[in-house]
Amino acid sequence: MSTPGPAADRHVPVLRDRIVELLAPALQAPGSVALDATLGMGGHAEALLEACPEATVIGLDRDQDALRLAGDRLASYGSRFVPAHAVYDELTQVLAERDVPLVQAVLFDLGVSSLQLDEAERGFAYRHDAPLDMRMDQSTGQTAADVLNTYDAAELERVLRDYGEERFARRIAKAVVRERDQEPFDRSERLVDLLRRSIPAASQRTGGHPGKRTFQALRIEVNSELDAWRDALPAAIDALAVGGRVAVLSYHSLEDRITKQTLAAGAKSTTPPGLPVELPEHAPYLRLLTRGGEAPSEAETEDNPRAASARLRAAERTRPTKGSMP
Known part of the structure; x- marks a missing residue:
């Protein structure tokens, strides 16, 4: 179990370099905005801020301890980092409140965070005796004991x-x-x-x-993770500017199945069979950037065993749709 300390010493971001490789091309212009919808302890956000000096990162998390630790970690980036206490399915509201109509990149790192696993009193880790809580936001909602x-x-x-x-x-x-x-x-x-x-x-x-x-x-x-995820991913795609990119790290098949189906639907033409030409409104609005779900390397999983079950999928927005933000 990790010893409490600075976030940079406690958190190893899964597939950090690959995520930067996928998202950075969309974050080169001045004023670019990346939405880290699952901020955690800020490892991925830090990598994007470092690699993309023209970009701002808005970081969402429901866990106030995570926001505090990530804020300390990212303080040197000043106004380029904007924290927000919210669940990822509230991203549309968060962007509207900050007058951000569209973003150039969105990242989701789903599931339980290193912070939550390492602090035994949160009750997420079955190998440590602790109160049966399991709330990512400890200020609200039912606990595992209540269930x-x-x-x-x-x-x-x-x-x-x-x-x-x-x-x-x-x-x-x-x-x-x-x-x-x-x-x-x-x-x-x-x-x-x-x-x-x-x-x-x-x-x-x-x-x-x-x-x-x-x-x-x-x-x-x-x-309510799966319900929130079913709402959050389409909302994130709607918030992407054309040329913007979304990347998703999933850790179990239920999350990954929703991700796969949603991205695949956006990358498929809906032109009715038999029409001689593809109608513009039926053209795909996403381009898949990964072939299936990419897994971490053996070297990464040896260094960070928690990465073993991770699967990464990513896509690029190719055209606007009626549901997209103005």
Whole structure:
């Protein structure tokens, strides 16, 4: 576990150089704006500010601790860094409040941040006993304990199955309901103990830590991550100027599937079959910049094991659409 300290010492940005390579061409003109919609501890934002001296970066995060650490890290860039306390599906409002009609680049680094994983008391890490919180913004919303203690068995099963892709969702949900009748859940160690008892030993030997899928599912439910993501990516594409670029780092198949489908839809013509020419309004409005989901190199995952599941997709805006910002 990392020791608290400056953000630059605690955070290794995943695929940093490749992201700069993809986004920097759109950030060379004076007045260019990049939106880092998942600022975290500011590693990617710092790399973009360094590589693109004409650009400003607006950094969004729902986690106020992350905003504070990133602000310290990026203070030397002065007014070129603009922090905002917001969830990424609020990006349209954030840009409107700052009178920014269009941006030249958008970056999403999805999932739980290094800050949240490393601070055990946040409850994200199943390897450390901690309060079952899991809120990315600790100032609002239900906690993981609230989900475990108030959802009925069918709701719990749905969350574990849909968001954790947990094969034993029904068995775990029934066990949670049975045990909370004796005493409500409040700490992660007790939940991990229940998972060890509920998941067959053979599956634990081949499927990794028994808490991995359940903790992922609870985190997604507590923070409404997939609902927010389904709204955020189209909004980001609408906010891109022509020639602007969007890059997305995903860490599990549910996020990556939404990303893949959304970008692929924008890169495909919608001209009805049989028409001799492509109508301008049906032409693709995105150009894919990556072939499938790019993975980190073996060297990077050795240095930063948290990068192992990352997949990077990127696209460039090729024309305006009716939904795009003015």
